Amino acid sequence: MIAVDWGSSSLRGYRLDQHGATLEQRSSARGILHCDGNYADVLAGLVDGWPDSTILLSGMIGSRNGWIEQAYLPCPAGLADLAAALQLHHDARLPGRDLWFVPGVAVQGAGGTPDVMRGEETQLFGLDTRAGHAHVCLPGTHSKWATLHDGAITGFATAMTGEVFALLRQHSLLGRLMDDGDGFDAIAFAQGVQRSGDAGGLLHHLFGVRALGLFERLAPSAAPSYLSGLLLGHEIRDLAAPGAEVHLVGNTTLTTRYAHALKVLDRTPVDAPESLAARGLYRLARQRGLLG
């Protein structure tokens, strides 16, 4: 089978054997924002030369702005629920291929406000967690914090941490006080994480970045790390209980930073393996009986 993890800014394809092992992997920057709507052609290029008929696709490709919009399943959402809801499509430009789209997952959060994920549900099904409850964080532009119970997604919350950091860095008064570099200052980062626990709230703590700079207590080179720590500190305090064990899923630069912040705040980070999307798609295909 072929597993396709198709997000907003990237596209990854995996050719998997009958046991889910990766035979070959291909990736490109042809996320849905960079396809001009020619999804079938882009996919045909990705899988060219791979003879498998079964293709599973997850991620923003199934969003309203993607190829074929898929529903959101409600929580709790287990592997069997998602597998049963896979949608089969055929396309003339992909003869002999069965395209199976994975739905997203939605939840009614606190106060009835909804939340959604699309793509992360598949990564969560790729994760090996013990029976019982597990907490998972997928850091990113919009971080997802999910709770699993016996492998089913029972709830989750999205935090706009990465986007807010980028906005403040690029467009705010605070950004103008910072050096351009991407260097990581571990001490300033930890100070920012700690600061998140003080009285006054995030909107007040943000101004502290400026005030510390004014009194030369925070160097322009250290300020981005401090700001990052401040935002992650707020996110973690709000979305993970003290003492919690948190599985971290994502690229190493981000998960390393989150692990650091979790430790400062007495939560326990647990590393997750790479390529969870491929493994999740394999499990969905097997559950649905698509692997012969």
Place this chain on the structure above:
Amino acid sequence: MIAVDWGSSSLRGYRLDQHGATLEQRSSARGILHCDGNYADVLAGLVDGWPDSTILLSGMIGSRNGWIEQAYLPCPAGLADLAAALQLHHDARLPGRDLWFVPGVAVQGAGGTPDVMRGEETQLFGLDTRAGHAHVCLPGTHSKWATLHDGAITGFATAMTGEVFALLRQHSLLGRLMDDGDGFDAIAFAQGVQRSGDAGGLLHHLFGVRALGLFERLAPSAAPSYLSGLLLGHEIRDLAAPGAEVHLVGNTTLTTRYAHALKVLDRTPVDAPESLAARGLYRLARQRGLLG
């Protein structure tokens, strides 16, 4: 005397009589960001034809990026402290004028993180509060929340609420889901204020603006009001205790919105009069004995 309230984006001058009543008022957009450093010339133009020798100046004109940098006095800071710290300057382009600059005020907040104000201290001295404690909010790009005791500034905190709103509106994913108009939707605003009390924190609640839109539970025309309410709700919960009486100082559009949010959250708004800066500068001049 002449009172000059000189901020980043605006300049206001008041000619006051011996009792502090305004004889004449002038204003322009020549804030310190729009003076090209020609402060003396801009001031000479502002006060042209006003014969008074005593000029008091407050606001960002005394900042590092302004004309002559003034110190920050520590809290508690009373009228007598500020009056004693007024700095006298003369300038050849302003013959016969005594220029008195008002210092800023600084505080060591929670965890030792500093905070600063420059200009707002003068407005606070213009306010008539009863003896004992008073809470004051000066909403804006960077809102100030101050505590007074018998008229002295005992502490304060700045929240970047206005700037964060503008960033999200102009540059974020959320902004792209909103209509351009500035219409105020009181129901959506109150929903945002209420939402700020749910679990998950601000970074999570921000994503809810997107999710509500996705399920067509928040119209593009109502989303800016909801976002505004969400941010003000967080600011108020973090910086004013339930039941508190909060004096609101600033332009009516903003103070009306804050009053609305305060009421939703069981705090009591109290209107403040206009032109507090002029009154504060008058009181500082009188305290210093500059009025003959």
